[in-house]
Every structure is written in structure tokens, then in C-alpha cells.
Amino acid sequence: MRTLISTAFISLDGVVEAPGGEPGYRNAGWTSKNVEFLPEAFEIKGREQEEATAMLLGRTSYEAFSPVWPGMPEFADYKEMPKYVVSTTLAEDDLVSDWGETTILRSLDDVAALKEGDGGPVIIHGSASLNRALSDAGLIDRYHLLVFPLLLGAGKRLFSATDKDAQKLRLVEHQAYANGLQKNVFDVVR
Secondary structure (H helix, E strand, C coil): CCCCCEEEEEECECCCCCCCCCCCCCCHHHHHCCCCCHHHHHHHHHHHHHHEEEEEEEEHHHHHHHHCHHHHHHHHHHHCCCEEEEEECCCHCCCCCCCCCEEEEECHHHHHHHHHCCCEEEEEEEEEEHHHHHCCCCCCCEEEEEECCCCCCCCCCCCCCCCCCCCEEEEEEECCCCCEEEEEEEEEEC
């Protein structure tokens, strides 16, 4: 069984919307506007590229990342990695041609089947709506969270407000940095 890892830049109040400056959100770009950059705080991002064997995205994040990430040296390890996009509306013709193999999954059942297959860890970037659905369905195995010392108020959240049973997490790695960022890596306890 493959491990499904959700990775996110997240504010202290749980917002994950537009950390890099995506248009349409009042506080877009909050990761760079409000916190001093310290390379050591982002070490986990390089490690994720080395350890992941596939990437999973929702349609909105795919449409934001696919025109940009293929040409960025910072994301070179992701270029040839198999990618899976969960969407009921995306068509094969909508996929970019310069970002490696990409497969469209149409449902959470398709994601569950992907997890059941052979291979290493699958990393989820962005994709707030997909993350909430996967979490609620019990499909996420690990969270890599870089927590920013910000309260953003409104915005898309990583976790849903669904009334459900408590889900226990085990902290397996953590560190605080001089710029106020905190790295928290949690395994989901089953």
C-alpha cells in the first residue's frame, strides 16, 4: 500500500489559500510577504521531492502549477514523476505536454485504488478541496505542515468542518525556526 502525504503551507488558524500569491485572495502571497525566508525552514520541501514517487493534485492546483512548475529548477524532481489529477471536469486535452505522465482520476475511489497499488509515497500539493475530501474519507496517511505565525481569518482551510469522529495524529518530526515557522510532521493513527 502506498502512503498518501499531504504537504501544506498553513497559517496558525488553518488557512492554506494562495500562499504563493495566486490571484483572487485578499492575503495572497502570505508566505513571502510576512515571514523572513530561512532556507533551513524549507528543507522538507527538497526532501519531499526526493522521497515521493508520484504527485496528486486537484484540478485547480493542477491548472495553477502545470504552466509554471515544469520549467522551475526548484521543482525539477517533480517533472518526470507520474502525476494524478482528481477531477470530474478536466479532459485529456487540458493536460500539459511538458510535465511528464499525467493521469486523471475521477473519484475518491480512484484515489483509494491508487493507494492500494504498488509504489512509494504519493505527495499532495495545494488542493485544499481535495485535501478536505481525502481527510474526511480517511485516505491521508501523513501531514507535512509548515505552520506560519499568521492569523489570516477568511480563506480556504486545509481541514473540513465536517462533524466526524476524532482522528488521532502522532507527531513524528518537528522543529521551530528563528523566523517563527514551525515544521510539524504527523502520521495518522489508525
